[in-house]
Amino acid sequence: KQEVTQIPAALSVPEGENLVLNCSFTDSAIYNLQWFRQDPGKGLTSLLLIQSSQREQTSGRLNASLDKSSGRSTLYIAASQPGDSATYLCAVKFTNAGKSTFGDGTTLTVKP
Amino acid sequence: ETGVTQSPTHLIKTRGQQVTLRCSSQSGHNTVSWYQQALGQGPQFIFQYYREEENGRGNFPPRFSGLQFPNYSSELNVNALELDDSALYLCASKTGLAGGSSYNEQFFGPGTRLTVL
Numbered sequence: 001k002q003e004v005t006q007i008p009a010a011l012s013v014p015e016g017e018n019l020v021l022n023c024s025f026t027d028s029a030i031y032n033l034q035w036f037r038q039d040p041g042k043g044l045t046s047l048l049l050i051q052s053s054q055r056e057q058t059s060g061r062l063n064a065s066l067d068k069s070s071g072r073s074t075l076y077i078a079a080s081q082p083g084d085s086a087t088y089l090c091a092v093k094f095t096n097a098g099k100s101t102f103g104d105g106t107t108l109t110v111k112p
Numbered sequence: 113e114t115g116v117t118q119s120p121t122h123l124i125k126t127r128g129q130q131v132t133l134r135c136s137s138q139s140g141h142n143t144v145s146w147y148q149q150a151l152g153q154g155p156q157f158i159f160q161y162y163r164e165e166e167n168g169r170g171n172f173p174p175r176f177s178g179l180q181f182p183n184y185s186s187e188l189n190v191n192a193l194e195l196d197d198s199a200l201y202l203c204a205s206k207t208g209l210a211g212g213s214s215y216n217e218q219f220f221g222p223g224t225r226l227t228v229l
Binding site for chain 1: 118152202
């Protein structure tokens with residue numbers, strides 16, 4: 001069964017800290033992987049998309065890496081800010097069909 | 113460029129009723145997917161539409177059905193509502209062939225919060 005896991009479920013850090021969020025998946029033959037941010041009760045905001053042929057993507061203070069052989073992706077957030085507080089979701093497309101499989105997310109709290 | 117929009121924002125129904133949720137895809141996007149997100153969980157794939165045809169379905173019963181229109185907007189219909197159908201329903205759109213190009217970044221709408229009493 002193709003599954004996506006995000007650990008920990010929740011993380012609390014002081015402002016300014018660099019942090020890493022983890023996403024693991026069960027099948028290394030992925031099509032792409034996308035990181036999203038979700039604020040409480042809201043929709044998903046796309047952060048970064050990594051194609052299967054890529055190893056990392058960067059946008060501002062965010063850097064996402066992909067290691068298919070180990071079934072892992074990490075989202076690195078530099079110099080965290082209170083505005084980064086949200087739930088971060090990882091979505092994996094295991095085939096080129098429509099379905100994306102999501103993890104349950106990591107809820108990040110950045111304390112001022 | 114207009115983003116993905118969904119209506120209504122919130123909806124309250126009673127068990128056994130039927131509901132229709134609507135989604136307008138982002139400009140230039142011809143593929144729409146629907147997801148159900150229960151509280152505290154990641155979204156679960158319901159189905160995808162490409163050029164008015166369903167071309168992928170998750171593990172949801174037939175009482176979940178959909179439509180896509182020529183302008184690529186979409187509807188999600190749920191019949192015989194059950195209490196467990198209470199969730200946030202998310203619509204996502206993307207460009208390109210369904211299952212074609214690898215550059216398939218999904219863009220999500222704000223969701224419709226459905227409560228079944």
